[in-house]
Amino acid sequence: MSDFRNTRVPAEIDRKSLWVVRELGLPAIVKACVSCRSARHHPTGKFRVNASGKLLDVWMLICCELCGRTSKISVHERVHVQALDHERLLMFENNDPAIVRQLTMDATLAAKSAYRLDWSGTWKLDTDLPFYELQHENPVPLAVFVRFELPAPIRVEKLLMTGFDLSRSAVRDLVAFGRLRLPMAIDAKAREDFTLFAVPGPEAEPA
Structure with a gap:
């Protein structure tokens, strides 16, 4: 498992968060x-x-x-x-x-x-993320490093809903508007470490 603090992120993103899929039991x-x-x-x-x-x-x-x-x-x-x-x-x-x-x-x-x-009941998501206004018009850019303690196949959408405490429709809207940038499809199942970015939408960027 790599150290998220040493992972390269875009220069404009200086805030980082770590999410860990913790093992509760075997499948x-x-x-x-x-x-x-x-x-x-x-x-x-x-x-x-x-x-x-x-x-x-x-x-x-x-x-x-x-x-x-x-x-x-x-x-x-x-x-x-x-x-x-x-x-x-x-x-x-x-x-x-x-x-x-x-x-x-x-x-x-x-x-x-x-x-x-x-894999039901085998994992929980721990985050070090304090209150974060992801749905704010111009949120602070954020890099989220997702780490897996066990290779449970979890739908990316479910991880986002759990980690940001948002509804399914809210998560899908944020992805559609480019507020959440993912390395895979929102419907994909992840089982290995990955990084996602929360950024201001195009409409919030300066002209």
């Missing part, structure tokens, strides 16, 4: 349970490693939220023992929380194993 793993009607699972915090000669299978164990049934997600299948980093293997064998966290949030693993991630 739910959404896949059908074979024992009940639930489709929500959470990691048990454990792995199963099976050796067959020099080949390894590694599974992450997950638990149904409703009935408690344990099932598994394939992480490595029939991989040669020498092809797997020794430190990574030890993490699996020791049920290291860091690798549990990493794999639970891994969108590539989710796509490979045909399940999806539910």
Whole structure:
């Protein structure tokens, strides 16, 4: 994660703010349970490693939220023992929380194993932004650095509504009039650090 204080911003913008998407928990793993009607699972915090000669299978164990049934997600299948980093293997064998966290949030693993991630309730937005009159006719230019503690895919519009405490229509109007300048579409989902700018609209600029 980069230091927002060292990020280059336009010379006319000297006010900065930091927004941080804080982690509240890991996403739910959404896949059908074979024992009940639930489709929500959470990691048990454990792995199963099976050796067959020099080949390894590694599974992450997950638990149904409703009935408690344990099932598994394939992480490595029939991989040669020498092809797997020794430190990574030890993490699996020791049920290291860091690798549990990493794999639970891994969108590539989710796509490979045909399940999806539910990020609801996993984050909150912290800002160091005091009262700021974004809707004022000529607001003080501001650079906002958005940092993610976890790669939760969040619609940019929702971040703006939460961070500036504005309605959806107000946020969309500010973007349409050029008051909010974004590096992506307002309907896009962000999951990585980015910077946005709040500036006076064209009608407020001197002739």
